[in-house]
Amino acid sequence: MREQWNNKLGFLLAAIGSAVGLGNIWRFPYVAGTNGGGAFLIPYFFAIVTAGIPILILEYTMGKTYHGGAPVTLARMNKKFEILGWFQTMVAFVISTYYVAIIVWTLKYLQFSLTLEWGDDPTGFFLNFLGATDSASNLGGIQMNLLFPFLIVWAIVAFIMYKGVRHGIEVVCRVTLPILMLLIVLLVIRGITLPGAVDGLNYLFQPDWSALKKPGVWVAAYGQIFFSLSIGFAIMVSYASYLPKKTDVVNSACITATANHGFEVFTAIGIFGIVGFMAGQQGVDVAEVAGGGVGLAFMTFPTAINALPAFNALFAICFFGALFIAAITSMISILQAVIASMHDKFNIDHNVATTIVVLPSFLISTIFITGGGLNILDIVDSFVNNLGIVGCGCAEVFLLGWFFKTEKLREEANRYSNFSIGKWWNYALKFVTVFVLGVMIVLNTIDYVCHGYGGFATKDVAIFGWGAILFVIVAGFIFALMKGKDGYRDLDEIAHKEGQ
Template structure:
């Protein structure tokens, strides 16, 4: 029997847990600050209304209506569409293989926070900790100092995944989300009470209205929405497939989006308050110390923690603890998107499906605890997000709005909702979302073709950048052609009975 969430709150906790990930804490503040500051909030909220919430409603409705992970849901809409479902699942699989590495680093840094083991040179310490080599193809061997945290994180995630949707994922999200909020609250309160905090907040929120004339700022806003909401790569489709048929998906989508984006802005206040304090301590501008992603978490923030006047260890534990809880809830959602794909098409018992997914994920993830780990991660993450996720999103909205009747899904979404969505939903997907995502995908792909990526060699980029995209395409095609259980592309008797109620 297919698992289900215990109730709507359990689903919302899991969906919010998936959306609220590492990117909320280390990506949004920097993206906002470097794309118009306070003015960025205009295209950001426009992107939420025209892309984020409409696609959430779409994916919630598709998953709930067709009762399957991405491949089976797409196959039940049209057998010719199954490939895009497997493409989205394989994108999630690739993300899952390297997401582990970041959580492993975070776990280690919780321990380092007790003594500020990074010393006076956090950047140098981080590079030495990783044993970073000079290229993605120069592996340098497995880092023995990463093996223990690697095993611990794997054990936690495997335990949750084998427990299933209601007893595993829902349980861990109910535990982690309140902890995440409390830890983030501590960060924000401590941040805004530091000298120099106002300078950091001014850097983040000071409006640069001229920036709104730059199309790149609008593209960045849509990119952030996809990055943070977990849409376009099978997660929300899979999560919604475990919902009871009479669930209000419209309201659920608004709640998920509001909680996620509210947390982004809230966390950003804490992050840039601390950046302002750090800039004041060093006598430089906020722009000079502000950074995004891995640099912020493992280089900039440790420096700030060491410079705090008091409670340094506690602050470090709170920051990296917040990253850990956010990372784990997102990690299990990524893996569940893959597990549901295999479970639903091939009629595999849950624990067997989990094993089929976890074993290759474990093997491939070992790459990221070698000396080349961060180099490989950087390249794969850039390509899989800017091309893989964007491709999955744009193909999704084109297939639904151009080759399927979106009105059918709109009526399905409205049937059990407290308030109805109108024609704006269809037009947002058909016109605004399709155009912006198409432009974003074109610009990203063109940039990679013309300029390569970062300072990496063409061999590094070809193997781990274009190679991972080819891997996703080939695996998606292979899994599409494999024979599944009889009638998997049709709603089973249980779903038909539910639809008749």
């Protein structure tokens, strides 16, 4: 029998833990602030309704109904769809190789928080801490100060993965998510009570209604939904495959999305309250110090922490502790998506599947603790997110919307749900989401082809950016062509097991 969550709450906590990741903490505030502020919330909520929740319902229904990771689930829907499942799985695998590096940095910064070791120049300290070289192709060797925390993080992650879904992932999420919320609440309370906080919140939420006329703002809203909900790259299909048949997936999808996006907005309030205070201390506009991604977490925020009038170390620990928990719960979901795919197609023992996934991810991830690791991570992350995840998500809704009876999935989703979704769901997937994601793919591809990325050398972008996409495609084809267990596409096998 397939392993199952202990109960619906365990599944929801795991799904929320996956969705609540680094993108919620360091990406959403910057995206919102630079795309119309408060006006951005209109396309943002529109994207939640037309893409976020519908795709969550779709993936929960797929996983629960067809009882498999993304490749096997899609193969059971139509054997020609299996290749897409492997593309999604390989995207997750690539993300796992660099995501761990960010967890390593966060773990070290938890240690640095005790004494505010980054001093008066957090930017210089961070680059020196990483031994950052001048280019992605200049590796500079493994940074020995990162090696021990690197091994610790992998030991923690591997231990959780070997424990499995019920005794590993679910237990970790039950324990860590309440702690995460407590840390964020402390940060938000501190952030909004600081002098100058209102300037940061104005930057974040003051509406620029003219931004709604810009197509790029709407594209950014859909991009944020994809990046923050863990949809489109095998995770939620995998998690839902461990659900009992009679689980309410519509309600579950709404709870997951609401919790994730509520956390996103709530966290942004605390972060930009503190950033507004920092801007006031420096006598500059918030726009000059506000940023996103790695820069916000490891450069801007430590600078803001230094400026706090009291309890600096405590709030540094809250911030980096929250980052660490969010990253760990996302990392284990990413790996589980790959492990489930291997286990389901090839019918191998869980521990064997875990080793097959964790070992190569561990070996490849060592490149991200070299001197060139920061630059490599920047390039790979951009390409995998903007082309890999969005491309897989677009292909998923296109294939299922146009070449599979989504009405069948809608009926299955409604069968055990407290409230039903109407036929608008079919049209949202078939037209709105496909169109917007298609536009995103075209725009992103043109931008990368014509302008490269981030000022990096063409060679580096070719190797680590386009190379990552090529790896996803080639590896996806290889796994799709490999022979799996007999009957892995056969739904009769599921019916037989459920009848036992």
